[in-house]
Amino acid sequence: MKLSEGVEAAIHSVTILASLGPGETMPAAAFADAYEISASYLLKHLKVLVADGLLESVSGPQGGYRLARAAEKITLLDVVLAIEGRQPAFRCTEIRQRGPVRLPAEVYAKPCQINAAMLKAERAYRAALAETSIADIAADFSAEADPRAVAAACAFAEQNKRPQGRSKNTQAKGEKA
Amino acid sequence: MKLSEGVEAAIHSVTILASLGPGETMPAAAFADAYEISASYLLKHLKVLVADGLLESVSGPQGGYRLARAAEKITLLDVVLAIEGRQPAFRCTEIRQRGPVRLPAEVYAKPCQINAAMLKAERAYRAALAETSIADIAADFSAEADPRAVAAACAFAEQNKRPQGRSKNTQAKGEKA
DNA sequence: GGCCACGTACTCGGATAGAATCTGTCCGAGTGCGAATGG
DNA sequence: CCATTCGCACTCGGACAGATTCTATCCGAGTACGTGGCC
Numbered sequence: 001m002k003l004s005e006g007v008e009a010a011i012h013s014v015t016i017l018a019s020l021g022p023g024e025t026m027p028a029a030a031f032a033d034a035y036e037i038s039a040s041y042l043l044k045h046l047k048v049l050v051a052d053g054l055l056e057s058v059s060g061p062q063g064g065y066r067l068a069r070a071a072e073k074i075t076l077l078d079v080v081l082a083i084e085g086r087q088p089a090f091r092c093t094e095i096r097q098r099g100p101v102r103l104p105a106e107v108y109a110k111p112c113q114i115n116a117a118m119l120k121a122e123r124a125y126r127a128a129l130a131e132t133s134i135a136d137i138a139a140d141f142s143a144e145a146d147p148r149a150v151a152a153a154c155a156f157a158e159q160n161k162r163p164q165g166r167s168k169n170t171q172a173k174g175e176k177a
Numbered sequence: 178m179k180l181s182e183g184v185e186a187a188i189h190s191v192t193i194l195a196s197l198g199p200g201e202t203m204p205a206a207a208f209a210d211a212y213e214i215s216a217s218y219l220l221k222h223l224k225v226l227v228a229d230g231l232l233e234s235v236s237g238p239q240g241g242y243r244l245a246r247a248a249e250k251i252t253l254l255d256v257v258l259a260i261e262g263r264q265p266a267f268r269c270t271e272i273r274q275r276g277p278v279r280l281p282a283e284v285y286a287k288p289c290q291i292n293a294a295m296l297k298a299e300r301a302y303r304a305a306l307a308e309t310s311i312a313d314i315a316a317d318f319s320a321e322a323d324p325r326a327v328a329a330a331c332a333f334a335e336q337n338k339r340p341q342g343r344s345k346n347t348q349a350k351g352e353k354a
Numbered sequence: 355g356g357c358c359a360c361g362t363a364c365t366c367g368g369a370t371a372g373a374a375t376c377t378g379t380c381c382g383a384g385t386g387c388g389a390a391t392g393g
Numbered sequence: 394c395c396a397t398t399c400g401c402a403c404t405c406g407g408a409c410a411g412a413t414t415c416t417a418t419c420c421g422a423g424t425a426c427g428t429g430g431c432c
Contacts, residue, residue: 001261002375003178004415005270011291012272027365034276041417047367060424061364076294084178093182095189096326099211101333107323113314114188117253118180121305128298137290146284149273156278179414181376204404218378224406237385240404357432365424373416380409391398 006045007083009037011137013046014054014079018071018138019157025064030160045083052082062162071138077129090118183222184260186214188314190223191231191256195248195315196334202241207337222260229259239339248315254306267295 016031028046032039046065049055056068067074092115097108142150193208205223209216223242226232233245244251269292274285319327 001178001180001257001266003266003268005268006416007267008270008272008291015291029365034278035272036275037272038417040419043366044368044417050366057366058424059364059366059422061362061426063365063424065366076291076298080178089178089180090184091180091182093185095185095212095214098213101211101329103323103325103329107326110321110323113317113321114185114192114253117306117309117314120309121253121302124305125298125302128301129294132294132297137294140290144287144290146280146287148280149284152278152280183377206404215378217380220405221378221407227405234405235385236383236403236405238387238403240385242405355432357430359428359430361426361428363424363426365422367422368420370419371417373414375412375414377412378410381406382408383404383406385402385404387400387402389398389400391396393394393396 001089003080003084006041007080009035009042010045010049010083011076011079011134013042013065014049014067014074014134015137015141016153016157017055017065017067018074018134019153020066020161023066024161024163025058025062025066026157026160026162027064030064030156034156049079049082052078054078054082058162064162067134071135072133074134075130076132076134076137077126079134080129081126088119088122090115090122092118178266180257180261183218184257186212186219187222187226187260188253188256188311190219190242191226191244191251191311192314192318193330193334194232194242194244195251195311196330197243197338200243200340202235202239202243202339203334203337204241204339207241207333211333226256226259229255231255231259235339241339244311248312249310251311252307253309253311253314254303256311257306258303265296265299267292267299269295 012035013028013031017026020026028042029039032042035042046055046057050057050065050068053068054074055065057063057065092112094108094112096112097103097105141153189212190205190208194203197203205219206216209219212219223232223234227234227242227245230245231251232242234240234242269289271285271289273289274280274282318330
């Protein structure tokens with residue numbers, strides 16, 4: 001039950017990208033530097049987000065990343081599932097069926113109560129994550145955070161954003177997935 | 178976001194122990210064999226449950242494990258936290274404060290919105306787990322599972338349970354924790 | 355002066371080491387029962 | 394025949410390797426811009 005550290009970086013990155021204009025992009029090196037984290041390692045995570053259709057990437061000079069859809073339609077759950085994988089955290093291995101006393105399979109037709117309870121909790125977890133979109137995060141930040149922090153974030157975005165960029169390669173990626 | 182496999186074994190073990198009488202114990206080797214999992218490895222997890230006060234252990238012949246309190250007062254959350262640790266899955270490293278633009282600490286007085294949202298989801302997860310007690314699991318099993326499975330479980334318990342046992346060593350453990 | 359070709363610099367993408375954690379195993383400490391012995 | 398003592402078998406507890414995953418890094422593929430040369 002430990003989320004990988006990359007989840008935090010990924011969410012922050014997506015949140016920054018949400019502050020860009022419609023077609024604008026920002027290179028990963030920019031916020032890797034701003035967050036003082038390894039750019040190469042951040043790339044690794046962003047690549048997954050691209051593969052999952054959350055981000056689009058643009059190669060070459062003036063390239064970078066941008067959201068693949070509106071920030072309102074990207075939830076924390078999307079990011080977490082992209083990084084951590086879609087399979088539930090609790091995986092029932094049906095140990096109840098193992099062991100010396102082998103009963104016919106029909107005996108285990110009903111799902112394991114333990115698995116059911118664990119999955120129910122995980123649904124609650126995912127539902128809570130799905131309630132919050134990246135746009136919500138960004139809005140909360142603008143509204144509640146210290147004005148100086150907001151100003152710094154805006155300045156950073158203004159300084160590192162790239163005007164435009166095609167995204168053909170990303171489209172091709174998306175098709176294969 | 179991946180629970181260790183030991184969680185499943187631990188929950189099943191605790192559920193079995195819930196079927197015993199008040200002072201009765203059962204050795205770990207019994208259900209390790211029944212589940213076809215490594216006894217040594219199961220011990221590793223049960224030890225943690227003992228340290229966390231969920232189980233009591235009795236050494237020596239006729240020894241084993243038993244619940245430290247009523248099955249109604251042991252929830253899935255208790256077991257999961259014991260095995261996986263109490264710290265939240267998402268740990269905010271405050272990367273917003275890192276980087277070249279260092280603003281005064283007071284700017285970050287308010288908690289990070291991302292962290293808040295993640296923790297909120299985790300509270301929902303834990304709340305859902307806390308709703309289900311081991312007694313609930315056992316009751317559901319008795320009520321809904323196939324009668325043959327229930328009979329097999331009862332027979333197993335009857336066959337491997339140990340009448341009684343002191344628990345002085347466990348008490349000492351509890352005090353040090 | 356305008357157009358084209360080339361080189362360069364910058365971006366992301368994938369493959370490759372190192373660290374930490376999870377999984378699995380072994381050996382040792384402690385305990386209660388049972389047998390053997392002596393009274 | 395009964396009490397005591399000793400040994401043994403069984404339990405949990407902690408220390409020790411192997412495997413898998415996470416973390417971090419480096420090098421390569423592709424692209425757009427800028428420069429230089431040519432028409």
